[in-house]
Every structure is written in structure tokens, then in C-alpha cells.
Amino acid sequence: MNVIWRTLLVILRARLRTRRRGALDPSAISRIRLTTLPTDIDILRHMNNGRYLSLFDLGRWDLLIRSGLFDAMNSRGWYAVVSSETVTFRKSLQLWQRFDVESRFVGHDDKAVFLEHRAVVDGEVYARVIVRSRMLRRGGGIVSNEELFAAVGKPAGLPEVEPWIHDWAAASALPSTKKPAPSVWR
Numbered sequence: 229m230n231v232i233w234r235t236l237l238v239i240l241r242a243r244l245r246t247r248r249r250g251a252l253d254p255s256a257i258s259r260i261r262l263t264t265l266p267t268d269i270d271i272l273r274h275m276n277n278g279r280y281l282s283l284f285d286l287g288r289w290d291l292l293i294r295s296g297l298f299d300a301m302n303s304r305g306w307y308a309v310v311s312s313e314t315v316t317f318r319k320s321l322q323l324w325q326r327f328d329v330e331s332r333f334v335g336h337d338d339k340a341v342f343l344e345h346r347a348v349v350d351g352e353v354y355a356r357v358i359v360r361s362r363m364l365r366r367g368g369g370i371v372s373n374e375e376l377f378a379a380v381g382k383p384a385g386l387p388e389v390e391p392w393i394h395d396w397a398a399a400s401a402l403p404s405t406k407k408p409a410p411s412v413w414r
Contacts, residue, residue, distance in 0.1 A: 230267065231282050238286045242293035252294035254383035258331045260290050264321045274320035281315065284345035284357050287331035291343070300380040305366040311340060312400050315357040321347060327354065334358070335389035336373055337397065342389055360397050 238260060252258060262283060270276040292298040292308070301307060321327055330346045340360045347355040363371035403409045 231286065234262075234283075234286060235289060238289050239293060242290045246294050246296075251296045252291070253385075254295045254297065254333055255385035256295075256332065258287060258291040258294055259328050260287055261326060261328055262286070264323055264325045264327070266323065268321075269323050274322055277315075277317065280317075280347065280355050281313065281357065283347075284329060284331070284359075287329035287345045288343060288359070290329075291331040291333070297380060301363065304371075304379060306363050306371050306376075307366065308341075308361045308363055311360050311362045312397060313357055313359045314396060314400070315355060317355045319349075319352075319354040321349070321354055325349065333383060333386055334393075335386050337389060337394060338373065339370075340397070341373070341376075342393060342397075358393055358396070 241260075246252070264275050268275050268279045268283070289298075292301075326349070328348045330348055332344055334342045334344045336342060340362050343359045343361060345357045345359065346353050363376055365371060
């Protein structure tokens with residue numbers, strides 16, 4: 229709920245931009261302009277580290293809607309969930325600072341699609357997140373990439389996923405939901 233109004237505004241703007249300019253190529257970079265608000269900062273008076281992920285979600289909404297993927301998923305009863313993400317911070321965003329969230333698909337593996345989001349000020353990267361996302365069915369079950377690409381087409385021009393991203397995805401994976409995952413500290 230903490231960014232619901234911004235989310236609704238991003239969705240509305242993405243729909244309007246798509247109507248005016250047409251769909252965004254799935255390999256293109258989506259950009260939205262945001263401002264660091266008082267509700268985004270922490271006690272140290274800069275953007276809270278958890279807020280970055282919430283605001284990067286806004287970039288994901290823009291990309292999904294403007295590329296047409298959201299409508300294609302919605303008509304089939306599919307939705308995307310984040311299965312893992314990693315964020316790297318370089319500089320802090322300050323109160324009232326304007327910045328762009330740049331988002332793009334950066335590839336896929338056999339089970340998931342990878343996206344990259346960046347917080348950018350005057351062309352300079354302040355933070356970056358890599359997201360691994362899976363497609364699920366509202367009625368239950370996983371949508372394979374083969375089924376996804378058969379339904380919506382495989383985007384041309386997606387770069388190869390960098391090897392470190394594959395390594396990170398494998399190293400950070402938890403057991404499947406069908407296997408036990410006890411909380412045992414070593």
C-alpha cells in the first residue's frame with residue numbers, strides 16, 4: 229500500500245504512452261521519472277534501501293504494460309512473481325532528488341526471465357537491481373518460458389544473460405515449494 233498511488237499513476241501513464249506512441253519493443257529500455265519523497269527516506273535522510281525495490285516495481289509495471297506483455301499475460305490468467313533479486317547501491321538518493329528508473333529485459337534461462345532496473349541521475353547510475361521473475365497461472369502452476377514465448381513471441385535482441393547472473397541465481401535459490409526448507413542456522 230505504501231506506493232499504491234504512484235503505482236496507479238505509473239499504470240495510467242504507461243497506458244496513455246502506449247496509446248499515443250504504440251507498444252514499446254520488448255528489448256527496449258523503459259524510463260519513468262520519479263522524485264524522492266519524504267515517505268521514501270529513512271532516519272539518515274536518504275532513500276531507504278527497501279524503498280528502491282518498491283520503486284523499481286514501478287519501472288517493471290511500465291515495461292510490462294508498454295511492451296504489451298501485461299495484457300497478454302492478463303488475458304491468459306498469468307502473472308509474474310519475483311523469485312529472486314539482488315541490488316547494488318552506488319550513491320544515495322536525497323530528499324526531493326529527481327531520478328529516472330530505467331528498466332529492461334536482460335534475458336532468460338530455462339525457468340525465468342531476468343530484468344535489470346537502474347536508478348539514474350543525469351545519466352549516472354546510483355543503484356542497480358537484477359530481478360529473476362517467474363510466470364505463474366492464477367489457477368495454479370508455472371508457465372514455462374516455451375509457453376510464454378509461444379504466446380507472446382520471443383523478443384528479438386535480448387542480450388545473453390551474463391554468466392555471473394546465472395551463478396547468482398543458482399547460488400541464491402531456495403528449495404522448491406514442494407521440498408522442505410527448514411530454518412536451520414549453521
